[in-house]
Amino acid sequence: MPGPGRGVTIADVAARAGVAASTVSYVLSGKRSISPETADRVMQAVADLGYHPHAGARSLASRRAGVIAMMLPLRDGMHLPVLMQFASGAVTEARRHDQDVLLMTADEGPSGLARMAASAIVDGLILMDVEVQDPRVETLRRLGLPSVLIGFPADAEGLTCVDLDFTAAGRVCADYLIERGCEDIALLGASEAVYERRTGFAERVREGFLGRSGPRGEVWPCPDDAVAVQRTVKELLTSKPDLTGLAVHNEPAVGHVMHALSDAGKRVGEDFQVVVIGPDEIAERVHPQLPSVLVPAETLAETAVRHLMRKLDGLEVADATLIEPQLTLR
């Protein structure tokens, strides 16, 4: 029992190993060479005493907190399970680098970032769900806090960004449908509102899809309420009677689309193919289950953390990184 009130300090370890405190520090950090014998003795003392450096003291002396912040849009419409996967991935990867993760909500906004920077409570941060016009971006640039963004703001100059390669996602969907032998195919996109909010990604999916499909493909925007989906699908089928393949890039609409197709006499999975761009649950919850291209939240998180760690170590990192989408068959 290491004494309940007092914590074990580096001095205790040093005393037990018969060395100076600084030596213990060097053994632990590896910043100077220490003879194997001494190192062993120190490590033994560390283990015996269950020593862990005091985080505050370390951060004060070394100007490195060993903590990174993760700012998530915890309240609004983001798809919760995906966020959670992301958080989980980030924490796991961070622990691999001996870092802890501080959780912030996006509604702390720019002033939250300022607080993080000024209080030196974290070494860097990861900003999730960055929008095209994001008020946090300017603050971030000004603060000079090392950071990695998930998503691409309009002006990404000097920032490190990571995101799903949506163009590739569009391509993957088109390829899937074509390989299944579909002649005419279409992409049912998001509602106008989504396009406006974060122009980038919807546009890119479209390009990827059309680039692969050629003239046999079309892209239709689509609202997400049941009625409008019914109508849109009906119009689409009328306009392209030979349509046998559909990619849906609109999470809430997937269920409605399936109904509409079934109403129109299409047998999905048999004479008609559907592929979804979106999280697994969406594609799994309909009948029949659909193949889907998912946002690889975990990979995204890992990549973001890894990039941040490189920046903290003063290494070069690519400004923009696109993560390959993954097609899951079902």
Place this chain on the structure above:
Amino acid sequence: MPGPGRGVTIADVAARAGVAASTVSYVLSGKRSISPETADRVMQAVADLGYHPHAGARSLASRRAGVIAMMLPLRDGMHLPVLMQFASGAVTEARRHDQDVLLMTADEGPSGLARMAASAIVDGLILMDVEVQDPRVETLRRLGLPSVLIGFPADAEGLTCVDLDFTAAGRVCADYLIERGCEDIALLGASEAVYERRTGFAERVREGFLGRSGPRGEVWPCPDDAVAVQRTVKELLTSKPDLTGLAVHNEPAVGHVMHALSDAGKRVGEDFQVVVIGPDEIAERVHPQLPSVLVPAETLAETAVRHLMRKLDGLEVADATLIEPQLTLR
């Protein structure tokens, strides 16, 4: 621009306000009385300079980190959206108390707790999803780190626990069905596995339900795959032909149950009543939407944080707190 390399320190604030550093500290903490004039000048300097105390230095000197840890079961079967609500609620409440939140995964286990304690990186912690036999509980007790558990371990002696009042949830469901005029009613529970893992809560729902229903009620455990649900429901209807009310305490099974009932010719919402114990989305996603008793994750989180803060301030806190379930009609 506060100078990119250097941070603003308390000394800078003191200089600008023309006082000693200790005075600034006292103004900020309110631990000694300071004349209003001086306090104003100091606050002005703080604002002008955008001063935030260095978290590490503060934690070193005051033995208070201003951070609490939240250990979530980030990887396994927990319902993700609920976890997220919980996390969100906790962060928001913590910020109200000027605390930040460190995110840990449950798979860091007892050694993770030891690290938190020894490195003094957090002042206390919240343990989510505590199981009846939880290896972390003993470590926690030994470490003496202030903590609040969500859930009840077998031996809660000396620990502060918060949880949904599952007995009340069972009662609420039974009451709802009885009030709707159902004669025979049943509770469709979780799969055996869940019962084994965390005996506590399933057991309590059962008691609450039966306590209210009397002999007209029955409790059936139920696996969560489609086929088994179909079978279980069929058997249930055969065994209790006059059944008109059903409570479902099995999140993944809800959709299947609805199918099975519809196959059996029951009109839910008309000649047959169903109520769900589980998160909102589950009850909203089926047709017709069902009334549900939800886990008030946000309230739970807030309560947990509030209790933890009281403990950190050396105040008394009830050992066990049960949160009232809320019935949402739809």
Place this chain on the structure above:
DNA sequence: CCACGTCATCGAAGCGCTTCGACAAGCCAG
């Protein structure tokens, strides 16, 4: 008008760690 609380403020001593410069010891080339 003096001794004595009160109030507002200051200065200094750490908190536990990292890091820098210093310094013995051992090594090798000359």
Place this chain on the structure above:
DNA sequence: CTGGCTTGTCGAAGCGCTTCGATGACGTGG
């Protein structure tokens, strides 16, 4: 055998903050 490196270790100086005791400057009752 000496001068100059390297290697391994130590001691001391902070990092920025809180907190404790001390110190003036007042006001007040005797």
